[in-house]
């Protein structure tokens with residue numbers, strides 16, 4: 001069976017052009033004029049873009065004494081309904097180590113995911129066991145390792161642990177990811193606000209000022225440089241962190257920055273809402289910032305100093321958030337966005353002229369696929385690529401509301417946002433898995449684990465450069481020995 005997508009404008013990261021797309025099985029077979037297939041998908045008046053890739057999700061993640069309520073089933077369905085055809089989720093190892101944790105994640109994802117997926121592996125300490133397990137993780141198709149500089153006493157790693165892990169990443173051709181907030185300072189500020197009697201959600205923001213993020217981002221970048229490995233800073237939320245990334249890139253370091261759609265569009269005023277539930281639902285780390293930080297992030301996407309837009313979808317119900325009544329430190333950290341990332345970014349980015357449609361594709365799909373080393377299987381509209389495609393209708397619009405979302409969470413941080421631009425159809429490996437107005441759910445379990453190989457081009461280039469410029473022992477002749485030896 002073949003499918004042809006007809007009458008649309010293909011929008012890729014590098015250019016836009018009119019053509020039909022012929023799909024055979026799960027992949028793109030041909031691109032050109034007047035193609036014929038067994039079934040036709042109508043794209044007239046629409047753009048055809050590579051399916052969105054969300055590089056940062058936490059579906060059903062055990063965290064802060066509870067488990068993120070968004071399931072693999074509801075989360076991946078929400079993604080497809082919003083045009084996101086692949087997610088990359090974070091595996092958190094427990095006492096049984098990385099491989100057992102990966103099995104646990106896989107047992108959930110394989111039964112429930114309706115879109116494709118991959119994992120990042122978290123490194124939450126350092127030992128010989130970590131050293132030994134990392135190559136096994138890479139052999140199973142994961143080439144990214146995440147490090148938390150925050151969450152002291154739980155997930156946080158210290159500099160020596162991070163340096164050891166980064167060196168191991170360099171040797172394995174893997175990419176370290178970093179949650180960059182200074183966990184020691186956050187812990188001290190949290191204590192201070194609690195002692196002062198400021199225990200509401202606003203104290204979450206007060207205890208995580210931009211400086212703690214900027215400092216940690218810079219430290220992570222320098223540690224990566226010392227280890228000779230590229231580094232990817234997750235949820236870059238402020239100018240201080242962006243500045244560190246920008247500066248490093250100008251010096252030729254291979255550093256990537258990932259703003260979230262939430263940080264681009266929601267500001268710290270959300271935490272001052274008089275309704276405790278409203279504010280607590282928006283508690284995440286780093287917190288939302290003020291408009292000047294948002295401007296910096298938008299500028300970074302346009303300038304190329306920031307490369308991707310993610311969601312960090314880690315969604316808890318209102319009831320779960322209430323674990324932190326009376327003590328903001330106990331509010332489970334995390335918000336949602338998987339369903340709305342593309343439409344909000346299109347509306348606030350492309351419709352306002354902050355981004356071109358091609359830049360939109362780059363930051364929601366192509367750059368991500370390239371950084372994660374799955375391009376052009378994903379993130380591309382090319383013969384041979386997986387037919388993960390979105391027929392994007394710029395005339396479809398809606399007002400975002402929890403009352404009709406696919407996510408199973410009882411609220412939406414974008415509630416009331418009017419968005420223009422939505423998927424008319426979403427295709428995952430050639431199958432139409434979402435059609436506007438039909439509201440049918442794709443088969444849970446149809447999603448596939450996508451293996452990612454080590455040694456993307458940036459790692460290989462950096463290893464070569466570090467080898468060339470490495471400090472070397474000086475050869476000394478006898479007359480250069482200290483006198484008297």
Ligand SMILES: NC(=O)NCCC(=O)O
Nearest residue numbers: 179284285312314333334
């Ligand atoms: N971001 C957040 O608040 N929750 C998810 C865990 C993390 O990424 O820090």
Ligand SMILES: [Zn+2]
Nearest residue numbers: 056058312314
């Ligand atoms: Zn996260």
